Amino acid sequence: MVALDGNAIGGLLFEVFGTDMTAAQTICATCGAAAVVAETVVYLRAPGTVVRCRTCGSVLMIIAQIRGMSCVDLGGMTALDTGQGG
Amino acid sequence: MATAAVRGRLTWQTATVTSVIRETDAVRTIELEVRDWDGHQAGQHLDVRLTAEDGYTAERSYSIATADDEPVAITVERLDDGEVSPYLTEELRAGDQLELRGPIGGWFVWDTSDGGPLLLVAGGSGVVPLRAILRHRQRAGSDVPARLLYSSRTLADVIYHSELDQYRDGVEVSYALTRSQPPGWTGYSGRVDAALLAKVAWPASRRPLAFVCGPTSFVEAVAGNLVALGYPAGRVKTERFGGT
Amino acid sequence: MSPPVSRGFRHFRRPAAGEQDRVPPGQYVAQGFPVLSAGPTPHTPLPEWTFSIRRAGETLKSWTWDEFQALPAQDVTVDIHCVTRWTKLDTMWRGVPVDTLLGQVEHDAPYVMAFSDGGYTANLPVQDVTDSQAWVAFGYDGQPLAAEHGGPARLLVPHLYFWKSAKWVRGLELLDHNQPGFWENYGYHIYGDPWRQQRYAGD
Numbered sequence: 335m336v337a338l339d340g341n342a343i344g345g346l347l348f349e350v351f352g353t354d355m356t357a358a359q360t361i362c363a364t365c366g367a368a369a370v371v372a373e374t375v376v377y378l379r380a381p382g383t384v385v386r387c388r389t390c391g392s393v394l395m396i397i398a399q400i401r402g403m404s405c406v407d408l409g410g411m412t413a414l415d416t417g418q419g420g
Numbered sequence: 421m422a423t424a425a426v427r428g429r430l431t432w433q434t435a436t437v438t439s440v441i442r443e444t445d446a447v448r449t450i451e452l453e454v455r456d457w458d459g460h461q462a463g464q465h466l467d468v469r470l471t472a473e474d475g476y477t478a479e480r481s482y483s484i485a486t487a488d489d490e491p492v493a494i495t496v497e498r499l500d501d502g503e504v505s506p507y508l509t510e511e512l513r514a515g516d517q518l519e520l521r522g523p524i525g526g527w528f529v530w531d532t533s534d535g536g537p538l539l540l541v542a543g544g545s546g547v548v549p550l551r552a553i554l555r556h557r558q559r560a561g562s563d564v565p566a567r568l569l570y571s572s573r574t575l576a577d578v579i580y581h582s583e584l585d586q587y588r589d590g591v592e593v594s595y596a597l598t599r600s601q602p603p604g605w606t607g608y609s610g611r612v613d614a615a616l617l618a619k620v621a622w623p624a625s626r627r628p629l630a631f632v633c634g635p636t637s638f639v640e641a642v643a644g645n646l647v648a649l650g651y652p653a654g655r656v657k658t659e660r661f662g663g664t
Numbered sequence: 665m666s667p668p669v670s671r672g673f674r675h676f677r678r679p680a681a682g683e684q685d686r687v688p689p690g691q692y693v694a695q696g697f698p699v700l701s702a703g704p705t706p707h708t709p710l711p712e713w714t715f716s717i718r719r720a721g722e723t724l725k726s727w728t729w730d731e732f733q734a735l736p737a738q739d740v741t742v743d744i745h746c747v748t749r750w751t752k753l754d755t756m757w758r759g760v761p762v763d764t765l766l767g768q769v770e771h772d773a774p775y776v777m778a779f780s781d782g783g784y785t786a787n788l789p790v791q792d793v794t795d796s797q798a799w800v801a802f803g804y805d806g807q808p809l810a811a812e813h814g815g816p817a818r819l820l821v822p823h824l825y826f827w828k829s830a831k832w833v834r835g836l837e838l839l840d841h842n843q844p845g846f847w848e849n850y851g852y853h854i855y856g857d858p859w860r861q862q863r864y865a866g867d
């Protein structure tokens with residue numbers, strides 16, 4: 335399965351966060367690499383969507399849609415910053 | 421500074437297909453009438469959702485092919501083993517309805533205020549959002565210099581060919597045909613590699629802004645080569661379309 | 665309000681007459697063999713590959729690829745069911761029964777955690793991977809199992825949702841207590857019986 339990037343989950347993340355997240359900055363909790371969501375490595379259509387750090391491959395975020403609800407685990411990042419404050 | 425986020429609703433809505441245009445054997449542009457649409461930025465995409473009679477649904481994302489002040493359209497390439505693209509390119513017709521949501525995307529977007537010079541590198545159907553960028557640039561009357569390097573298998577696979585050939589001042593378009601070239605071909609042959617990019621890309625000293633779109637392996641090779649040419653990673657924006 | 669039906673859209677098909685009782689509720693019959701993954705395809709060279717049975721951090725038994733290939737293997741034809749709603753009928757596999765592997769260690773563990781290259785895990789009751797219900801499969805459709813489908817070897821447990829059939833499997837960890845594996849941690853069902861539609865926790 336070929337990996338995509340964070341652009342491919344723009345709609346899904348908008349659904350979850352209520353705003354575009356593709357330009358949001360992430361920091362990988364495993365290796366510290368900074369990246370915008372658009373540039374992360376994305377595996378779609380597994381039982382859930384898996385977002386990985388492009389530098390070290392660790393999982394940054396997982397989104398599973400369970401009974402119509404989006405369950406998000408952001409444990410793989412130490413920061414997710416839309417740069418909008420508030 | 422590029423607009424980082426788009427606030428507002430992103431709900432599924434039903435749009436009507438107004439026309440289906442043949443671009444190449446395998447590619448169609450689908451023009452849409454979307455009731456609830458507040459405009460979009462060049463580079464954004466929309467999500468399409470199909471529902472079969474038995475309730476089965478499939479969703480895919482497609483780049484918007486047109487500029488903000490034009491009717492919304494997507495350009496879709498038929499993948500032989502695809503689930504959605506054969507339907508969109510072979511079955512769908514004017515008058516049909518399509519469920520979609522959009523516009524989506526806040527990173528892989530370009531507005532005239534983002535400046536340039538612009539380097540657009542397309543692999544196959546990756547040309548779609550880059551064409552939207554060029555159309556937007558043209559319609560906004562921008563003079564930001566732009567170069568498009570477009571890689572296709574054969575000349576017959578080049579999407580928007582006559583339109584791209586019409587660009588003059590400030591926009592240079594070149595093609596790399598990877599599988600076969602017509603007699604007398606004066607464009608590039610073979611894959612877009614480091615040597616070709618060194619020849620075609622703006623020098624890094626001009627602080628260009630690059631957009632690279634196409635299959636994942638194409639995008640990664642090109643982006644890597646641009647960074648090797650001195651482009652800061654933050655000035656190389658990428659959008660991966662998946663296999664091959 | 666239900667979404668509009670897309671005129672003429674069909675792909676996965678409904679079960680044909682005679683197939684009804686082979687397709688669990690909510691599933692569609694797939695023509696191809698979809699590839700789903702949570703991460704990049706690992707490529708462990710065969711000389712480095714091992715399959716281990718572990719307990720409490722200790723390896724009880726381990727096989728190299730050559731040792732593994734020397735074990736008696738079976739050809740089986742089974743239906744498989746993915747939680748993402750596709751079912752594939754009559755898939756043909758070749759593999760070593762998990763009975764053969766677990767039979768080589770003395771244990772009384774009630775559960776196992778299958779673990780794979782790349783960090784993926786899936787938990788199962790021991791009684792669901794014994795009694796001819798599970799294999800470590802290295803062949804599919806008469807060919808060596810392709811990397812994208814889990815090769816060189818994957819777990820094959822066809823009576824449960826296919827996320828339990830861990831790709832790129834490297835061993836089984838014996839557990840005293842059931843623990844959630846990768847997808848179970850994110851809300852998928854701890855057991856995963858497709859016939860009772862146990863897709864999500866609480867189903």
